[in-house]
Amino acid sequence: MLSLSVNGESHSVDVPPDMPLLWVLRDVIGLTGTKFGCGIAQCGACTVHLDGQPVRSCVLAVGSIGSKAVTTIEAIGDTPSGQKIQQAWLDADVVQCGYCQSGQIMSATALLKRSPNPTDAEIDAAMSGNICRCATYVRIRAAIKQAATGKPEGMQTIVTAPEGAAS
Ligand code: FES
Numbered sequence: 217m218l219s220l221s222v223n224g225e226s227h228s229v230d231v232p233p234d235m236p237l238l239w240v241l242r243d244v245i246g247l248t249g250t251k252f253g254c255g256i257a258q259c260g261a262c263t264v265h266l267d268g269q270p271v272r273s274c275v276l277a278v279g280s281i282g283s284k285a286v287t288t289i290e291a292i293g294d295t296p297s298g299q300k301i302q303q304a305w306l307d308a309d310v311v312q313c314g315y316c317q318s319g320q321i322m323s324a325t326a327l328l329k330r331s332p333n334p335t336d337a338e339i340d341a342a343m344s345g346n347i348c349r350c351a352t353y354v355r356i357r358a359a360i361k362q363a364a365t366g367k368p369e370g371m372q373t374i375v376t377a378p379e380g381a382a383s
């Protein structure tokens with residue numbers, strides 16, 4: 217039996233110590249907001265925080281966590297940085313299919329916490345491991361900047377055909 221602190225609550229879980237944290241979160245504790253993508257630490261869909269640091273839960277053995285605090289997407293809005301990021305995500309209408317977005321928000325929140333006004337280079341470095349098949353990257357960057365500055369970022373202009381043009 218392992219004891220695990222998740223989102224401020226203590227859980228006793230009867231699982232093998234080499235089981236990835238992602239499996240424990242989703243299948244044992246029932247927190248399904250964290251997603252499975254690649255299973256080999258390549259896509260970022262499974263990102264959670266361990267003592268505030270973003271980690272890939274698909275490759276993290278639950279037995280290696282010890283007393284460190286796990287935070288998932290279900291509770292990230294309870295932190296000041298997470299709250300700002302989630303609001304900016306809504307304002308910038310970031311989400312498309314949504315599958316990658318829990319991981320994106322977890323990585324973005326960790327970035328904002330350690331760097332309250334990140335440069336483009338810092339954003340790229342922090343977010344490069346989070347893949348989005350819907351290519352929401354421009355909106356993600358804008359939302360991170362909005363969360364940092366409190367002001368909406370200039371979004372890409374949407375070009376529409378002039379009235380009467382053949383479509
Ligand atoms: S599912 Fe963990 S990084 Fe892809």
Ligand code: FES
Pocket residue numbers: 311312313314315316317347348349350351352
């Ligand atoms: S919003 Fe669809 S994969 Fe990112």
